[in-house]
Amino acid sequence: MLTLHRPRARLRALAAAACTAALGATLLGVAGMSPAGAAPAAQPAAAPAAAEAAPTAAGDKVIGYFTNWGTYDRNYHVKNIVTSGSADKLTHINYAFGNVQNGKCTIGDSYADYEKAYTAEESVDGVADTWDQELRGNFNQLRKLKELHPDIKVLWSFGGWSWSGGFGEAAQNPAAFAKSCYDLVEDPRWADVFDGIDIDWEYPNACGPTCDTSGRDAYGELLGELRKSFGNDNLITSAITADGSDGGKIDAVDYAGAAQHLDWYLPMTYDFFGAFAAQGPTAPHSPLTSYPGIPTEGFNSDAAISKLKSLGIPSEKLLLGIGFYGRGWTGVTQSEPGGSATGAAAGTYEAGIEDYKVLKSSCPATGTVAGTAYAHCGNDWWSYDTPETIGTKMEYKNEQGLGGTFFWELSSDTTNGELIKAIS
Template sequence: MRFRHRAAAGFATLLLPFAGLVGLASPAQAATSATATYAKTQEWGSGFEGKWTVKNTGTTTINTWTVEWDFPSGTKVTSAWDATVTSSGDHWTAKNNGWNGTLAPGASVSFGFNGSGTGSPTGCKLNGGSCDGTSVPGDAAPSAPGTPTASNVTDTSVRLSWSAATDDKGIKNYDVLRDGARVATVTGTSYTDSGLAKGTDYSYTVQARDTADQTGPASGAVKVRTTGSTEEPPPTTGDKVKLGYFTEWGVYGRNYHVKNLVTSGSAAKITHINYSFGNVKNGQCTVDDTFAAYEKAYTADQSVSGTADTWDQPLRGNFNQLRQLKAKYPHIKVLYSFGGWTYSGGFGQAAQNPAAFAKSCKQVVEDPRWADVFDGIDIDWEYPNACGLTCDTSGPAAFKNLSQALRAEFGSNYLVTAAITADGSSGGKIDAADYGGAAQYLDWYNVMTYDYFGAFDADGPTAPHSPLTSYPGIPQAGFNSADAIAKLKSKGVPSAKLLLGIGFYGRGWTGVTQSAPGGTATGPAPGTYEPGIEDYKVLKNSCPANGTIAGTAYAHCGNNWWSYDTPATINSKMAWAKSQGLGGAFFWEFSGDTSNGELVSAIDGGLR
């Protein structure tokens, strides 16, 4: 996978105090006080991970919090979790999520973010108050609205109504939350939620926001089950592999959880999930973010099974949710994927002792707490004997040796797969390692047939990041799916062991005046989490496709130019994959799709 967002909890270093953040009490209470500290928990190259911790040091409850700060020019937040972070120029604002706004006396809460640049925050404020620990804002957060009532329930929609919240400054609007995630902001006291799955359970709450932009506590929850058959036949997914990557860090800023695979309808249409990513440290496999993987507690309405996690159960987090998903959809197989763009630097040391590496990986996969969750292992080494984020010099035989050791350790009862380069150029990355020789030990290759072109070349030329075929004017020969697949076949890799890769996102430039591919640019187009990258679910509305090139859609909107796959282009790519005898397709990654799984549906339908 080309791009990665690091979103682990981290450990605190370089603690910088920002004292005196001020909390708000309910109208009947006195205001309280709070403190905040900022920690830069990790650094890598030009990037870093930061964490804010807000603590209620007063004697009354805080119902909502908003932290503001300034970064010097050139330093910015690229992704965040456990808070909603926005910016205006160099001024940054973080607001609590629906579930972590209330702080009892003595309680604390943390939120984190990935950033770029080298600057530190200044000018800290909380709820508009100064940072000396003594200021007392004059107004209070809104009260909780009344618990919603549900009516007009259909297969795909429900109407919600609630009684108004109160506030001394007046109510501005209401956030409607479905399963803990905001789905709408409305000014009235009713909302109709549509696009739901039939025969599915949902939970709704509502939060009020006042004219000072303070968010109050959530209302009580109403549970709704859409109409439609609850006894649907087990999925029939065909004989092709339909695999999606589920990102460990997606449960933070993206607020994407295993249950979303159910509510979107995607779980019934896939065959495999790659859980990404485990880390590779000191030549060994290791769990990366333990909180997200097996510690995070899920409420009943957030969980796949509808049962809340308890504080003392032996397994929580994503792993437990995947266990529940497999119980609900027994046809799904889950693989633990190690490496990726960020963590591939550890494979060089692993290749020095492949047997020891393989043994460490099996110990992680077969940990007694989650041994039933995983059906195999996936290795995402970017790239053996070539350069990715770092450059590897292990030699052309290293990848084959590592694959052989993994198969020997895991045996025939586990799946062993690898995500590999799709560089089909002469003397390129496919030629740098023995992918043909390694194929005998692996069940299949996830050929990463995307990220060929993008705003990492800031001035262009504009080109589709996932071209199926070559075309006149393509910036680099061999940078397309057909050439990559043909080269791997020529090296002896069976067609059935090759999966075609699909990106559930687009890559784009800004400063583009030419609608057709091949135009010049001035830099990356703005993106929600990272410049030059945006999810399909956003682009389909913000910049609809108005052309195709080499089997991939593109769009020119204002001065921005994007390329991405749509249901129509995916359908064509799946037809091509079948004509080539490929084993199926895979995609990066689930959270880029729409809430009703448009792209997963296109893969499923196209491979039948």
């Protein structure tokens, strides 16, 4: 996920600071650059023209990421999913993140996950936790949320930008990894909370925070073992690269072959550009399409979706990703995209990154490009989605017959759920 995502290992006393740092670090490089020397993958034969001629009806999945570290500095809790109106729109929640260590799925943050005691005021149902109850924390709050909204499904997401380094070791014994994940997700203390697992490996057989060399088929083999362990009654999904460039990250893995093991993919169609390139050029981090002057061809949502579909992956197994945050530069004098910069714009939790709920007032949109918005205010330049540009992306999702929409992440929206309510 975000990508704005990824917690980092921390002592509980330092949890808030570490969680904040993780937010932006995980955003970095979702689209990313292709690993040096990576060979383009061989693509399967094109599907018959008749099969391509029949459009697929768009799906209505709406999946939001909920971060365990959001309960610290961000002060965002499961109850806020209800009070914002988001619970009425969501079909699924991806709970981020569990860790991957020593070839196994492990707890990400035990305090936030299942130890924190909630007061009556903080709790979803207005009932305070007691000192001796078996399950507290976010897991218990999610249980209460599902009692109020029984149609919402919850998946436990593992990995993310900061915690993807363990997948290479996991791939060496995928059966053991899959068993560890099943045993953790189905722990009797919280088995009723989760309806499946989401894998966020950044990136198989390519480079993210570290470079993986497990091979082109390792990802699919790992997912195949997960399906054996979890069976067909549980959901298995995966957030994947949206690098649609020639020889890029999509080409490094057999995503078409792996798709048989999954219910759907979540291509991370955001973080294509940002102040990790400190001097610019300024560019929208989540362009829907290409546009004249785009810094890297293939770094846009349509390129990623088109490439994945061309591999034979069914449209209904692909969801469109939206970032509920912006990326920005400072030292920018040009209003339109393509300007130079001196560095990252100031952000609440990390330079170069800010929530939509802040940007909508602090730096209102001044233009649109490639189906998303940008804003030039003073010396700062930001790009982010608005309710209006989300509407444009929903039209694209429907035209492409995609399975639905997902977003990173719930706490970045306004208190009344402005962005999620624009998803249709």
